[in-house]
Amino acid sequence: MKKSNIIFRSSVMAGAILMFSACSQESVFQPSMAGLPKASDYKIGIAVDELNNVELNILDANGNNAKGVYPIWYVNGSTRPSTSLTYRDLITIAGDYPVEMKVGNANGVSEGTVNGTIHIANTIFDFTPYMKALTDNSSKEWSVDGTKDGNIGCGPDGSNPTGWWNGGPGAKEAEGLYENILTFGDNGGESSGTYTFNPGASGTIYVNKGVNSLPGLEVNNPNDDNDFRVTVGEVQTTFTLSPEGANLYLVLPANTPFPYVPTEAAFANPRYRIANFSKSEITLVQECEGIAWQYIIAPRAEDTSFKGFKYDSEFNMWKNANISLASTWFSPGDWSGGLEPDLLEVANDKITLHTPAAMGNDQWQGQVHIETDIEVSAAETYDFSCYIDSPVDSKVTVKVQQIGDDNVLFEGTAAQQPFESGGSCYYFSDLPGFDGVMKIAFDFGGYPDTDFVVSGIVFKKHSDDDGTVLPTPGEEEPEAPVSWVDVNSDDNIFHGCTYENTYYYAPGWAQIDNPELVEEANSWTLTLPEATTDQWQAQFAFNSDMTTSADKNYDFRVTFNSNQDLPGVTFKCVSSEDDNIFYMADRVVVEAYDEVTYKWVNLPGIDIEKMNIVLDFGGNPAGTKVTVKDIIVQEHRD
Incomplete structure (x- = not known):
């Protein structure tokens, strides 16, 4: 997350400001009450996914991402605000949670506020999707993700855990932080499993300058007012996902290593509030006395490089040769x-x-x-x-x-x-x-x-096949250049259209009642109670008045999220008058609890007076809950 921080560092800087003020008075910005933002000009964008992840954004009056201002969030009655441009949290208990937003800019903070409500539909009772995302139903290696902004940071409290310092990409590369390997394993527990800490190539953990003793480890604090490294070996233990109030915690046993140790008390009681959770990224917040720390962990990149033919194969003449x-x-x-x-x-x-x-x-x-x-x-x-x-x-x-x-x-x-x-x-x-x-x-x-x-x-x-699969020659084709408009922009053709939803839900080709649909801003969630087996048995369509032209090119984008693995989701942009006139009819894979976006870029235009978007989830398991969101249809932009 990117933060806005105003820091006065020293009297030297203050003197420099005064000096410049004396030389060029007209260049100095003068805050003005007249320039204060009006809260009524802004909206709160609220998104909640299937895993109860919450995301809040500040929007302008047209629903686009606001520019030139920043939000001050007060969530669920909190008296300590967060100034994150995008606020993220995970809420475990169903209910309505109030949000209050003030708006700030260079002139100050709005007098008024914008109010909203976070609606959480389901209390977390079933930890299956969380355990699957964390362990892959077997074991899964994670590390602090050194490529992410905010991969480590600190702030005044858990609602603003990077408010004081926000570590950018590679911020702690030299300290070996990103080499530590956290392996979460499935041992059959409903909300618990195995945890293995491996320091990796660094052989160390990174600890705060105030740490002098950690049970089981040799700590040699140089007392030079800098954080330092402590040698550690592999540790095998357990983890637990623990709901506490409306929060979900990752809890480790006492004195269990983690890549960063902020205090001795934190090492003795390692608890991490989960602020954002998916199979590809987890944000953890560790709340200590007077400070909170943030860590972003992600699955370790799988090494897919080619290692060669199989040395131990019976066909390898070198293995037993006299050399x-x-x-x-x-x-x-x-x-x-x-x-x-x-x-x-x-x-x-x-x-x-x-x-x-x-x-x-x-x-x-x-x-x-x-x-x-x-x-x-x-x-x-x-x-x-x-x-x-x-x-x-x-x-x-x-x-x-x-x-x-x-x-x-x-x-x-x-x-x-x-x-x-x-x-x-x-x-x-x-x-x-x-x-x-x-x-x-x-x-x-x-x-x-x-x-x-x-x-x-x-x-x-060569005729002796040892089963080796050779790498595909050449590099992957780079993603086509495109500039996406905002989903709420008038330049999003879908945003400005009128449409009617239609359904064809027919397990075994016998049509039954339409599935339940929940529609929110730019999001449509379908509940499919019964399984289907074939393509086109679970259709959901937007019959619209969108028009496209053969003298233009177009870009298409859609995002999916599901509580079940869907091996084939069809996305078809098609003429309302002829099913054989369409832009695409691709079947794409949607894995459970993994939000995925698909794009079709710079497609040659077709003369279509009214274009429908037809989706099909045929082959879905029983109890599928799938969300379609953020559909964009635009004239191509490089």
């Missing part, structure tokens, strides 16, 4: 040779090397030649892979060739290949062989005084 170190040649930049590596160990499963510090920077100035007894045939094609790890990004040559003739090799392998720090894979597939015995000439030239580990070497016939 030997035939020779090495390391040279300074003058090509005089004569250098020896500081470390060189060769085995089938791993080759370990530390290059000489005086080695040159050119290719072929750091050679390691490994010979084998593997017979290669020109009548076959082959697959090869190896994984090279070093502390720096590097370019290494992996020349797979014939013993005795440097000019007989697998195509392309004499070139330097890029490897990432931390490890990456080089491979080739289905390349023609040669008649002879194989060797590998590695070259590490250009990277003096550097550690390298080569592992996972696989050499096999």
Whole structure:
């Protein structure tokens, strides 16, 4: 969340202000009572999702995001305001909760207020969706999300936990905060499970400068008025989701590590109020005496990089081959040779090397030649892979060739290949062989005084399938450029249209009563009590007067949220007169409790006098509650 903070730092700054005032009086902003915002010009935007997450925004009189002002929120009778531009919370108990909003700008704060009500339809009794989101019904790794604004912060209280300091992306990278791994596991408990804290590569947690003792840990506070790191090992314990009043807490046992420890009392009683909850992001607020801390955690990114063919496969000829170190040649930049590596160990499963510090920077100035007894045939094609790890990004040559003739090799392998720090894979597939015995000439030239580990070497016939799925070549296509209008803007064609909702709800193709519909601002929630099996058995349509033209291009956007996994949701923008004239009729996946937005960008226009939006949830489980919201249809904007 972005915050507006006005901080007077020192008398030096005050003097600077006075000095500038004397030099250029007309440039100094003078607050004016006449410039105060009028509360009556603004509205409160209130959104509540299926998990009882609440989001409040300040809107102008037209329902668009307000500009040039900031809100002051008083939620549910709180006497301590929040100035978050977007206020988020999670409320566990059904009911109506009052919201009062004042409006501020550079001139001051409005005298009047805007009032609203947060309506929570359901009390949280069933923790199934929360446990699923947290554990994936098995186990799931989370970390403090260093890419997010506000991933760590502090403020005066739980309603404004980043009011004093709001850590931006990477704010605590150097302190190892983002390397800690929090694993939440499902052990069959209704609202509890297993919790494993692993410090990750950092080996530490980060603690406040006022901490001097933590049970079970060695704390060496340098007393230099700075937060510091404490070494910690892996800890396996439990967690509980605990509703307390209208709040939901993540509770850990006493003295359980977490990436940041603000106080000794907080470590002794680790309780985190859940301010926002989804399968892809959780905001936690830790309330301490006189201060509150915020943390945003997110699932750790899954490593989908290709690791190579399967080393332990029966088809890997390298694994059981007789290999030997035939020779090495390391040279300074003058090509005089004569250098020896500081470390060189060769085995089938791993080759370990530390290059000489005086080695040159050119290719072929750091050679390691490994010979084998593997017979290669020109009548076959082959697959090869190896994984090279070093502390720096590097370019290494992996020349797979014939013993005795440097000019007989697998195509392309004499070139330097890029490897990432931390490890990456080089491979080739289905390349023609040669008649002879194989060797590998590695070259590490250009990277003096550097550690390298080569592992996972696989050499096999291409016809021997070890089950490896090769990565798809090329990069993912970038998202098409588009500028989205506000959902409440007059430029949103859907916002300005008139429509009538129609239904076709027919489990087993036998139509039954229409599903219950709850319509709120830009949001439509359907309850589907019975399961369907086929596409088009659970239709919901907006029959509208929207018009599109063939001489323009259009963008479409829609957001879904559901309490059940929906394997195929159809979104079809279609002529009211002909079902065969439409922009799209795609089936998209909506996972339970995961708000997902789909977009169709820069589609060529079609002459349609009246365009309907037809949605279908066919294949839904019984008891599905699905929300469709924030529909935008606009003329294309780059």
